[in-house]
Amino acid sequence: MGPSGNETLPGSFLSDKTAKVFVAGHRGLVGSAVVRKLQSLGFENLVLRTHKELDLTRQSGVESFFNQERPKYVILSAAKVGGIHANNTYPADFISINLQIQTNVIDAAYGCGSVQKLLFLGSSCIYPKFAPQPITEDALLTAPLEPTNEWYAVAKIAGIKMCQAYRLQYNWDAISAMPTNLYGPNDNFHPENSHVLPALIRRFHEAKVSNAKEVVVWGTGSPLREFLHVDDLADAVVFMMDKYSGLSHLNVGSGKEVTIKELAEHVKEVVGFEGELVWDKTKPDGTPRKLMDSSKLAGVGWTPKISLRDGLVETYKWYLEHL
Numbered sequence: 036m037g038p039s040g041n042e043t044l045p046g047s048f049l050s051d052k053t054a055k056v057f058v059a060g061h062r063g064l065v066g067s068a069v070v071r072k073l074q075s076l077g078f079e080n081l082v083l084r085t086h087k088e089l090d091l092t093r094q095s096g097v098e099s100f101f102n103q104e105r106p107k108y109v110i111l112s113a114a115k116v117g118g119i120h121a122n123n124t125y126p127a128d129f130i131s132i133n134l135q136i137q138t139n140v141i142d143a144a145y146g147c148g149s150v151q152k153l154l155f156l157g158s159s160c161i162y163p164k165f166a167p168q169p170i171t172e173d174a175l176l177t178a179p180l181e182p183t184n185e186w187y188a189v190a191k192i193a194g195i196k197m198c199q200a201y202r203l204q205y206n207w208d209a210i211s212a213m214p215t216n217l218y219g220p221n222d223n224f225h226p227e228n229s230h231v232l233p234a235l236i237r238r239f240h241e242a243k244v245s246n247a248k249e250v251v252v253w254g255t256g257s258p259l260r261e262f263l264h265v266d267d268l269a270d271a272v273v274f275m276m277d278k279y280s281g282l283s284h285l286n287v288g289s290g291k292e293v294t295i296k297e298l299a300e301h302v303k304e305v306v307g308f309e310g311e312l313v314w315d316k317t318k319p320d321g322t323p324r325k326l327m328d329s330s331k332l333a334g335v336g337w338t339p340k341i342s343l344r345d346g347l348v349e350t351y352k353w354y355l356e357h358l
């Protein structure tokens with residue numbers, strides 16, 4: 036079967052280490068982990084551009100870049116990303132910037148004629164707010180989305196559909212990975228706009244240093260989240276580039292979930308803060324639960340390795356070294 040089929044292919048990416056690979060968004064959480072992984076495997080021809088060097092929302096610049104560089108592989112990890120507050124506060128940015136980046140990159144990558152395979156990164160927020168758990172890939176577009184991130188989710192769903200459409204119409208090998216909530220080195224530690232795990236590392240650390248008596252955590256603490264270390268995700272991305280070539284997007288999760296209260300207790304302990312937690316219930320909880328079923332990817336042969344405990348310890352260490 037060719038690229039329009041729903042099947043796996045024998046590896047070819049991993050035996051093509053001199054090929055040109057464009058990692059879009061290489062300074063972000065995911066992009067930097069993918070670059071580390073590729074470099075550790077001996078890939079020697081990575082094409083990288085900062086946001087300043089190449090604004091991916093500008094169509095003509097993106098087309099010129101692809102026509103000039105002519106990469107063979109593309110990993111699309113550039114996006115407008117943020118936590119629940121950022122998603123809820125800047126809906127226009129989240130839908131517009133993401134639609135522009137992914138449309139420009141996918142279209143120019145196909146159009147330049149050199150790209151053999153592209154991987155698009157979506158997110159578990161594409162699924163309905165009350166999807167049956169654990170969430171399988173076919174839950175997509177079966178019910179309404181979570182309102183705090185529906186604008187971002189709609190853009191990500193369009194990205195999945197665009198990869199599928201190019202596969203169906205042009206027989207072009209575009210695949211999509213849907214990671215769960217990620218964390219690790221090079222995360223965004225902004226006090227309001229980041230995701231919960233880096234936000235709490237920073238807040239507990241600052242509270243410890245200032246001898247504060249309490250730390251405020253958002254919401255009720257009851258939502259469940261599944262966390263995956265970004266190095267595991269980078270491993271899955273490379274695995275999919277090598278082994279997966281199907282129409283369906285694939286979930287990438289750890290299979291383990293914790294409540295936000297449990298997460299806050301873990302972070303508190305790892306950081307060494309000894310005060311109290313205070314819950315700000317005026318802040319949204321978001322989706323009550325979003326545990327993904329990643330058995331499709333497991334069936335192709337990939338499993339995660341890093342526990343939340345080890346990942347938290349390592350990420351706090353990284354934070355201290357890069358304050």
Ligand SMILES: NC(=O)C1=CN([C@@H]2O[C@H](COP(=O)(O)OP(=O)(O)OC[C@H]3O[C@@H](n4cnc5c(N)ncnc54)[C@H](OP(=O)(O)O)[C@@H]3O)[C@@H](O)[C@H]2O)C=CC1
Pocket residue numbers: 059060061062063064065066085086087089090091092111112113114115116136156157158159213214215216217218221222223230
């Ligand atoms: N973080 C998470 O928990 C999860 C992330 N994902 C997905 O993984 C992907 C990467 O996310 P993550 O690494 O966390 O995000 P980051 O914000 O850490 O990194 C995004 C990268 O994209 C770049 N970028 C943004 N806008 C533009 C632009 N207009 N032109 C060029 N570059 C741009 C950023 O550069 P600059 O900073 O200079 O703007 C940055 O390097 C996204 O598709 C996201 O949806 C999926 C699930 C969970």
Ligand SMILES: C[C@H]1O[C@H](OP(=O)(O)OP(=O)(O)OC[C@H]2O[C@@H](n3cnc4c(=O)[nH]c(N)nc43)[C@H](O)[C@@H]2O)[C@@H](O)[C@@H](O)C1=O
Pocket residue numbers: 116117118119120122158159160183184187215216217227228229230231232234235252253254258260295318319320321322
């Ligand atoms: C990856 C995913 O990330 C986003 O969805 P989310 O999972 O809801 O992301 P979050 O990490 O911001 O919050 C998780 C939970 O944690 C609680 N929470 C407590 N205290 C803080 C806190 O201090 N900061 C944040 N951000 N959340 C906090 C918060 O109230 C919520 O209940 C999407 O918008 C979208 O971007 C997406 O795809």
